[in-house]
Amino acid sequence: MSRDGLHARLRAATDPAHRALETSLDWQARVATLGGYRDLLGRLYGFHAVWESAIGSGLADEPFLAPRRRLALLAADLDHLGLPASAVAALPRPAAPVLVGPAAATGALYVLEGSTLGGQLIGRHIAGLHGFSGAGLAYYRAHGPAAGTMWANFRQRLDVFGDDPAAEAALTGAAVSTFAAMRAWLCPVPEMPAAA
Numbered sequence: 646m647s648r649d650g651l652h653a654r655l656r657a658a659t660d661p662a663h664r665a666l667e668t669s670l671d672w673q674a675r676v677a678t679l680g681g682y683r684d685l686l687g688r689l690y691g692f693h694a695v696w697e698s699a700i701g702s703g704l705a706d707e708p709f710l711a712p713r714r715r716l717a718l719l720a721a722d723l724d725h726l727g728l729p730a731s732a733v734a735a736l737p738r739p740a741a742p743v744l745v746g747p748a749a750a751t752g753a754l755y756v757l758e759g760s761t762l763g764g765q766l767i768g769r770h771i772a773g774l775h776g777f778s779g780a781g782l783a784y785y786r787a788h789g790p791a792a793g794t795m796w797a798n799f800r801q802r803l804d805v806f807g808d809d810p811a812a813e814a815a816l817t818g819a820a821v822s823t824f825a826a827m828r829a830w831l832c833p834v835p836e837m838p839a840a841a
Contacts, residue, residue, distance in 0.1 A: 752819030
């Protein structure tokens with residue numbers, strides 16, 4: 646198989662779920678105000694609190710995962726935006742996923758790590774919009790200038806699963822599920838008012 650084969654198949658398999666998340670998220674509207682930006686970061690904090698823990702358990706490779714964890718970055722951004730640590734700790738969280746084994750955990754991490762690339766663009770937009778020069782943008786700046794290198798290293802990790810159809814299925818299924826879970830958590834459908 647070609648080096649890019651698994652990544653290409655994974656990208657194609659997750660494309661519908663990825664597009665659905667991007668469309669529903671409407672991040673430019675969400676970050677247009679500081680309150681909206683803070684609310685989005687709060688939802689992201691809840692998501693990462695649960696998913697990073699589950700990924701860590703399934704992956705069982707903290708040296709690889711540690712530099713990719715972004716929960717502390719979200720906490721720093723929320724602190725910068727005036728949310729006390731006690732309020733951050735009390736933010737709502739989604740149900741914990743079940744990620745059995747390294748392939749499923751890597752599939753979930755594919756979604757979180759892939760978001761660091763688009764996050765560079767989002768971070769620049771927010772910086773210009775709200776006048777941030779660094780503080781308040783830790784989550785979206787994530788790896789900063791090392792984003793490309795970190796992504797390349799992650800793609801090398803994908804190669805481990807390229808010759809195992811069962812592992813590839815677990816990886817792909819987890820990635821699709823993670824996109825869907827992120828969409829459900831970040832973009833909840835507003836409740837309809839009760840009929841009069």
